[in-house]
Amino acid sequence: MEAPALKQVVEGALLAAGGPVNIERLLSLYDEEEQPSRAAVLETLQVLEQEYAERGIEVMQVASGYRIQVRASVAPRVARLWDEKPARYSRALLETLALVAYRQPITRGEIEDIRGVAVSTQIIKTLLERDWVRVVGHRDVPGRPALYTTTKAFLDYFGLKSLNELPPLADLREPADLLREHPTLAGQPPDSAPPAPDNQEMSP
C-alpha cells in the first residue's frame, strides 16, 4: 500500500481527533526520518482550509492547535442531530396546568392551596415558555400575585375550540371514559365516522 499523502493524514487526524491538534502532534505521527517539515504541515492546513470553502466544515486555529469543525452556516441544522427529547412532564406540572385550565384566572398561591404543596418556579417557567399559560393581571392582595390563564396555544395544542370543550369538573372520572363520551376530546370529529376501533375495545 502506498504511503498516504500528507494532506490525507492531516485531514484524517483532525477529523478523527475529536479536538484540536497542534503541529507538534501532527509531526509526531511520523518517525523522525520521514517527518515532513513544519512548513509543509502549515501549508497543508492552508490548502485544506481553501478546499473546504464550499464544504460544510472549516479549519479553525484555536489556542491548543487546529481543529476541523462544522461551519457556522451549517451548524444550526446539524445541531438538530442532538435535539433533546426529554422524558415526560412531571405530575406536578400537569396538575398545575390542569388547575390553571379549570380554575383560571388563578394565582400560584391558590394552586398551592389546592394541591397542598408548593409549586416550583421551574414549573411556572416551563408553562410560560411553552406558551400554554400566561399572566393576565395581578390580584390586588399583598404581594400582588400574578394571575395565570391558559392561552390559545394551549387550546390549539390539545385540539380544543374553547375551554368549554373540557369536561366539567363534576363529570371528571376515568379519562378513558370521558373520551368515550366526548369523542371530540380524542381528536376525532364526532360524527364523521363510526366509533374508532379502540373505542370499541373499551366498551364492554
Place this chain on the structure above:
Amino acid sequence: MEAPALKQVVEGALLAAGGPVNIERLLSLYDEEEQPSRAAVLETLQVLEQEYAERGIEVMQVASGYRIQVRASVAPRVARLWDEKPARYSRALLETLALVAYRQPITRGEIEDIRGVAVSTQIIKTLLERDWVRVVGHRDVPGRPALYTTTKAFLDYFGLKSLNELPPLADLREPADLLREHPTLAGQPPDSAPPAPDNQEMSP
C-alpha cells in the same frame, strides 16, 4: 444567511455525529415542508463518496446508516494520535462472538457445548459492554438461559450492512459417512500413512 446546501449539511452531520446516521435522521434535520427527498440525500452521499476519492476519508454504509471514516490506508498513521494500540481480542472472545453471529439466537450453554469449554462471564460482559451482543429473550428450558444475538453496533464496527455480508460458514461434513468411506483406515493409527488424500476436499 443563505440556506446551506444539502451536501454541506449531510457532510457536516456525518462528520459531527460520531457514528453512523441513517437517511431518516438526515431527513429529520429539516422541517417537513423543506425536507429534501430521500433520493436527493442518497445522491448527495454518492457525490460525497466520489469527492472523497482522493481524500483521507470515505463514506461507508453500515447497518445503522452511513458514516464518514478515516480510510484504512490512512488510519494506521492517524492512529498514532493515541498512545494506546487498538484493543486485540482473545480467541475465546472472538470464537464466542462468531458463535453468536452465526448461530443467533444462542444461549451461553450452547456456546459452551460447541466450544467444549466454559465461557467466562468476563467475555459475555465485554461483549455486552461493547454493545456487540445483547439479550433478546430467554430459552424456555430449566434455568431460562438468556438468548444472545448480535447488534447493529456489531455490524457497524465490522463495516457490515447486514449479517448476510458475513462470509458463509464452512460446510459441515457428515463425519459418519466419511469415516465409512475409508474402512481401511478406520481404527488403525496411520502414523506411517501419508497425509490423507481428502485433505484437499476439506479445504474449499
Place this chain on the structure above:
Amino acid sequence: MTADAEAASAEIAQHALVHGQPFVDWPQDLFIPPDALEVFLETFEGPLDLLLYLIRRQNLDILDIPIADITRQYMDYVELMKELRLDLAAEYLVMAALLCEIKSRMLLPRAAESEDEDEDPRAELVRRLLEYERFQQAAIALDERPRLERDWLQTHIEIPSGYLRRIPPQVELTDLLAAVRAVFERADLSSAHRVEQESLSLRERMGLVLERLQGRGFTPFSELFDASEGRPGVVVTFLAILELIKTSVLELVQTEPFAAIHVRARQAADEPAAA
C-alpha cells in the same frame, strides 16, 4: 515447526523438572521456551482446541483420527498441565475419559462388517471437532475483517456551541384530565378546599376580560361586552366581571352618578399596568 524451535525444545527438556526428575519424555513438539510453556498451555481454548492442535500439528485428517496416538499425546499434555499446576478445567479430564473410552471401544472387534447402524466410536467426537473447527475459522475470519478503531477511524468533529435545541415533551389531553381528577380528589379530602362547580366558560371569560384590560387604564364598562354574542354571552361577561371584582382583580369606577362606568385591572398606585 522449525529446526530452531526443535533445538529450543531440546534445551528446555534439560531445565524442566517433574517429580524431581528431568522431564525429557514430554510431547515431541514442545518447541517453546520454558518460561513460555505455561502460557502456551494456557492458550488452549479447552480440550477441543487442544485436540485440533494435535491433529493439525501432525497434518492428520480430522476425519480419520488415529485415536490411540492422539489419546496418548492428549494425556501427555494433560499431565504436563497438572505438573505445572495449571488450573486444569474439568473439561480436559472429561475429554480424557472420553478418548479412553473411544480407544477401548475401537479395540473391540467391530460388528459393523455388515454395514449396520453401528457408528464409528469416533464419529461423535469428530462431529464436535468439525463443528468447533468451523467456528475457529469463522473467528479468525472475523478478526481479519477490517474493523473500526484498528483499520478505520470514526470521524468526530465539533460544532460551534449554542445551537442545541430542546424539544418539549408531548402531553395528551388524557394526561391532563387524569391530573386534574387526581388533584381534585385530593382536594376533596380536605374540607377546607371544597371546590365548587363553576362553568368553564365563565372562567374562560374572566381570562378574556383580563386580557382586554391588560396594559390599559380605565376602560369603559360597555366596551367589554360584545352584543353579537347575544344574551348568554353578555351574561357570562357580566358574571365574569363581577367575579373578578369580588376577587380583587378588577376595580370599577364611576366618577359621578349616571356617568359611564369604567373598569380597570387593580394595581398598586406606584406600579405601571402589568406588561
